[in-house]
Amino acid sequence: MQTETNPTGTTQNVPAGTEQASVSGNIAATAPGHLRVIKRNGTVVPFEESKISVAITKAFLAVEGGTAAASSRIHETVAKLTEQVTATFKRRMPSGGTVHIEDIQDQVELALMRAGEHKIARDYVIYREEQSRKRAAKQALSPATQEAANGINVIQADGSRAPLDIERLHTIVSEACDGLTDVSETRILDEALKNLYDGVTAEELSTSLVITARTLIEQEPNYSYAAARLLCDNLRSEALNFLGVAENATQADMGSLYTEALAAYIEKGVALELLAPELADYDLAELGAALDPARDLQFTYLGLQTLYDRYFIHSDEVRFELPQVFFMRVAMGLAAREDNPNARAIEFYRQLSSFDYMSSTPTLFNAGTLRPQLSSCYLTTVPDDLSGIYGAIHDNAMLSKFAGGLGNDWTPVRALGAYIKGTNGKSQGVVPFLKVVNDTAVAVNQGGKRKGAVCAYLESWHMDIEEFVELRKNTGDDRRRTHDMNTANWIPDLFMKRVFDDGEWTLFSPNDVPDLHDLYGKEFQERYEHYEAQTRSGELKLFKRVQAANLWRKMLGMLFETGHPWMTFKDPCNLRSPQQHAGVVHSSNLCTEITLNTKSNEEIAVCNLGSINLPQHIGENGLDLDKLRNTVRTAVRMLDNVIDINYYSVGTAEQSNMRHRPVGLGLMGFQDALYKQHLAYGSEQAVEFADRSMEAISYYAIEASSELAAERGRYSSYEGSLWSQGILPIDSLDILEEHRGSEYIQLNKEQTLDWPALRELVAQRGMRNSNVMAIAPTATIANITGVSQSIEPTYQNLYVKSNLSGEFTVVNPYLVNDLKERGLWDGVMVNDLKYYDGSVQAIDRIPADLKAIYATAFEVEPRWLVDAASRRQKWIDQAQSLNLYINNASGKKLDITYRMAWYSGLKTTYYLRSLAATGTEKSTIDTGALNAVSNNSEPQPAPVPQACSLDDPDCEACQ
Template identity: 65%
Template structure:
């Protein structure tokens, strides 16, 4: 049985989740008259909530976590606490002092009278034995010699060296704080061993034992990672190696690793021309200790090079190999490789997964995203599907524009027949993505876009449904709406909307803004006169409602906006943006001769804060340095990259777009003590993105001064002196209203404008915020711009399932004496939410609000502040608990009015989940004030559509839910 007595030792539990609700307010003014005498004679205030904590520990000890988690036990604990408190106060009506034994007597009595005899008996026995328990255990450990366990190691049967195992585990726990102890790991490891076990299994058992402790203290994740690191060292180096030995070993190992990689035909022979000794000496073994368990296991499973399944690559060698691959064309290659290594290995910046996979290899496909537009002829359609297969083979995520393909029922001149429309071809695209995975390392992934005026749009909306003709369903493919502003205006004004086949209105595909509107109105008039067939007229609100209904029911198609993507595009002078990519952050031109390509990487915001007069603040100097290096790395990708398709190579070399993003936004807010659902967080989103974009654009113009402008620079918005923040004026002008965006700025944009006028730009596009699903795991921060999904949760990916716990929260709870096994059980029961746990202070509940406890408009408002600076877009997930038609309608209309270019997944929770997780505050996505009452979200949108007749449901999709989907990063 675990400790359950109300002693000074358990006094760290300053409040309980199960304290009597009715009694507390009435007692609040009188509890100060009561005190407790501890066994050491100290007198402390009487805190009834400690009784509830001790009672719950008693139930936990007897019934286990599953039994104690039932609603009936929670009710019993609350009633018992009230009974004990009332009995104690009746004994001293005017106030007074209780001895700790008095309290324990009343707890025993309450358990017996309540019929909880098994728990009461265990409680009594525990009290009687507690004084001698430690001594007894110690004596047993000394006198009872456990039978020796033998292991097999390199074909020999030898006795397990338990002290050596203990020393290894103790070394893994060293420096991680007093709460990370080797003893429980050793005990759990020994419990899982058997006589004759292979030595490799002993090390695995230690890793598994350590990972079971992560939920009790997040720092155990580092101990687990260090134990894994020990096995990696042994596998790669062929012998036991301590971390202290690695500085010398790394320097010797690195040149041999490069040579072996070349001999195995894994690495580019050009790497041998580096000064390998110099690079080996630059490696920093201490950075191996930065990894948490999830990060290191992910690298080990899927990133480190191997020969016949045996790893040959160590963590710092991995980062240097990537850096060398990116520095191949540099003049001073060693210096640049070390510079690139520094930002990667320090976790200041991380390249995207394809770059990490393939940099320095024989086939260096380093790009993340490819965008294509599909023509309206059979040869072109199947050529596009072939290109999908080739691009997917080498680990690229795909975005296809299918708007040009004629609609169902359209005339086919060559055969005098009628078209089957776009849907049957999308079924082929779906199956191709399944058949051709990304280099055998992760699933192929594609997103198909269709513009809202396409006559097949209603069937397109239903592609992900589980009912209907399965031959016209695409269960493995993503879909997205490509919505022109005119449609949104018709929705807002409750007008009608016309649907056409693209072969009847071929120029609409390439038009946007007012030019699109004029052409569209002219086609509507022709259709009304009977000059265009096939043709259909629908209520815009009805089509919008169906879009939102399908988004809610199936998670698709995503909502993206054509006109902001084009009107604000720096490259509108040489083409049209016809779609976004798989993750909705890339907005580049596509055509029959150009496949758009984007190379991704992300800055870790959490690494770019410093101490300021009022706490943590953005470190502009470090951010500028990191971004200058990162932009150089991304620009280098363009020239080094392997292109599976010529159209992709031609496009990338002409325009040289890159997509630098951010991650760790939530971590930065934690470090600054700023709740996500706050005006301060919106302001930080604005100022941090302003700085990131400012320094990225500055770095690109510096590269232009050094290397030359990109070839289509002349006539671009950059060339015309129109920066992304200025392009909001273009959008306002073209849209003619319906645009409400904050325009504040703090940096010297005029100086940047003048610099660009002098030196030009190296890259047509610089910024795009990708999901960072995998690379954020590697470096141990919250993904991208995402809020925390859960303070205690399980992450799944291709490496397995991992317990993830919010280390910032645990640190705060420890400081307040609130971190204990009851709190862990509460977090599990309430899906990582703090709101139903009464003993947690309001301040922490606000700070550690999880994604579904944040009103979605906070996400949209923060995204709008970022979007004004960004020359491409951002992967913006919308989290919504208890979704309704009205809420969906308001949220996505707000996204359009705030000038967002795209949105990504809609993530919803089920009604039963919402009820469980809200507890006493009543609802998720509410915004409690400091006093706990609910307040409105920061902004709303007028003219909402009728509420959808759809119940809340639990939809699982996207990179977080699907271990195989890590498309961009």
């Protein structure tokens, strides 16, 4: 006897060799008249009527069961159906003949439908397809591979040995390739099985499939989806076995298993003290039914591997959180305090799992856990006293422990040589303390999940500024160097004016000029000039006078040499801040997109981030405003919930967050959105799209926060804000222009939406959040969703990305698809892209229009990056992480680019990415190896901080 599976998945015994008796339709039966059946293997067997009866009976029993009540009906129905099928062939061939087994299956199926047995017929059809896929398993393999597979035994997790299940293997690979163009399941199976041997482990078998698909990504981007689906099979096996739900489930099985898996996951997670107990209070059946297994299929390999390695809940290194369960866990965590948590959790789940919007990494890490530290960024001001300094370093450690990125304002700390009244001595300045901050970030990291990341800010008038800009140098006294942290200049407008006018600049110690720290705009200029007069009159003794242009050149030189300090601008951050009445913006954050008030010992600013996936909102006619509005509304609600749910490891952070309730809604995939519209990044159309898309996000985000204010109340420090005065971010451009002077700024103030109506709405309802927008780097969550990060241009069209999850081949699928349409995608093109480091510019057969669209980051003139950023900045109440890419960088190019950034009204800039003049090692271009794209032609300069990687400038610290 042999076992065979019936339509419901249970097994049954059938006589060996009697393929025709199975319920899959392998029915051979034969009656008088010498009818015979041709089997699929070509052999001919007698037609036996009883076999039809047995097979149909088994089909009924599988669906309806074998109760006494059903038994009589089944017997009578089967007899009639068997007679009908047999009579059909007798009429066709009264003198006998041969009939193919498929014809018998068709007649059984038809008889079931005519009899009204639709459920039986449906399961019968499904099972026929399943058996057909199994039969295709061997046919999909080459003869040599089939022979090799016959001798392979696999060692299971429990140590037992079993023959290689080629049918299941084919099912998994077939599912992985389903719906993907130019992907061959035969190729994956053949290549994978070549590397197997007798005694291979089940884990090695699965890994072989994944790696095989991985190696093909550079030739066809769709293999990235296939590799992800094969990885998902590994994850299903790992998670479902741990949860006791099922073994060896396929993707098709998840339609029924996900609901059970969610309930088992919550129970297990709570028992292991990894999940918050209140998650068990949800209606898990309702939430489980909302899980959509088809959304497992939208991951790229990099995206799913990133989730697997770094996000999924695990116990003793066993990941027992499935992809859709992961998104539901985050959604449940964010909906916990809603009036209708079940409905809101489903709403949040649908948005996250569709990739229309993605929460930031801390939210994905910690939502629904016992310590829900969901916020992304923390900004602090360090006071000028020893206990306050070490208190600030302690706060850094606690905030970093729970995955927070840090921005520290060090301007109040007195300079080197300044008098210390308490000891009658002289200060050692800021630098020695920054060395302690650097080492603290390394020691604590971010909860063991990501490397610690902190950025120190110093205003450009501080007497330690010249030593501060050298902190990242590889030469000099290592005790006065910080190799692992970021630094940023906090530059007043007055300094930039002096640079433009080739004037002098005076450096002070902040204990002599304490009010400069809190002043900006005209008030700063007036007071600064007053202190300069005191240096000339002799009232101020400790100062240093330099040429502003010389200090500027030193800043640019260190930026080029070490990548730091970044250029950020104090006055636009403050003059355009909605919260001018409540305090001063003293710095930005780790990634330069957050501009919130801070105050020593009183307020640690907190920002809660998430990003709209812009290409998900591009339709045939461009930006889909209706969809975007709905996405933004739900996203702002989720972000506002973070504030109330968040775990605060430092009390002053909680007080500040509750008082002002800032959030930072951003975007990612800007480059993908351009690709979908066939727009070149370096074009006026792209700049215009940057303007229009950010205008829409700004409009809908403000509208959503105002709607929440009507529902939940205004944030407590609302009165006196720019919002309360009817001044929206677009209106605050006038304030900046008035303070700076029109000769020092060039702005575009065009608008297309109904802003007067929105001002009226805000006037009536107020705002729930003091700040609502900020564009973060999004490197990690962009990896998860499979789009380009943030507002970045494409780094290269083919390269190897390295991050904490390993190395991943990345190939631009939009380029590949366009080349396919023109018949240009082949092995030679792959080789050319490797040779030219992912650039299309030197490949003659690529048309000019595609060369423009697929220009890489270093092939786009920096002015286009600045122009697009300037158009976005006019709509944003905070800032944006803006990397600047400069090919063949020179002092002149840097000078022009950064002057232009300030002149265009930008609040901040982020990394400078400059390309080295050295070439690329070509020795691996024919190997097809995963790391065949050499990284010798990487963005320079080095070293880049631990939060980032040179081979692909993706900072993962914020998102």
